[in-house]
Amino acid sequence: MTTHLRSLHAVAIPVTDQDAALGFYRDVLGLTVSLDEHLADDFRWVEVALPDTPVRLALVRAEDGFAAGRDTGIRLMTADAAADHATLTTAGVDVGDLLLWDTAPPMFALRDPDGNTLYVMEPPA
Template identity: 65%
Template sequence: MPSARFTGVQTVAIPVQDQDAALAFYTSTLGLEVRFDAELQAGFRWIDVAAPHAPTSLALVRAGNGLSAGIDTGIRLTTPDASAAHTALTEAGADVGELLLWETAPPMFSFRDPDGNTLYVTEVPPG
């Protein structure tokens, strides 16, 4: 039997209660750009946001029907300066965890969006 051949990850869904509030947070606070925002059918709005030039987007999907908000998404966003990102999110009033500075790992921290979904930030040097 032939095996499936996958070449990447296009979109990861994040369940949210209020798509407008989530959209404001992910664009204004996190600086992501809107890639797609449309009502595909009555009551079903699809929103994709992403870091500029990033191949993978985040879909802000409405929670419900067994899809709960307030989850640990496991999503790792990257930045060239975790300390600066930590300061910026803290100053913006985001629910930010401790900046972790371990010898054997890059600087990183977690944060929660307005729905309590946990995401992570990891420092990746440019280039």
């Protein structure tokens, strides 16, 4: 069996308030809004993206079986983890310790207003 799958478009993050989540991802993390549409009376699809990357983060309404407050496993790449850690700490974002291991690139965890965990890291050497 062979499929025609060729790329990854979006990864969904469950949020309790799409407007608040959009404000965080856009205004605090600096992502751009690539799509914000009401597709039905009670269904809104919101996507945000980093510059120069094809994969989007879809901020979807949390529901039973897809609750907010999870470890997303998402890794966001940065050129300077220490600078981003300092900036986000100053902005009041819930960030973990800046990890500086000899065998891995600098990285840290952050949590969005719903408690979803994402990771920020520099590219591996």
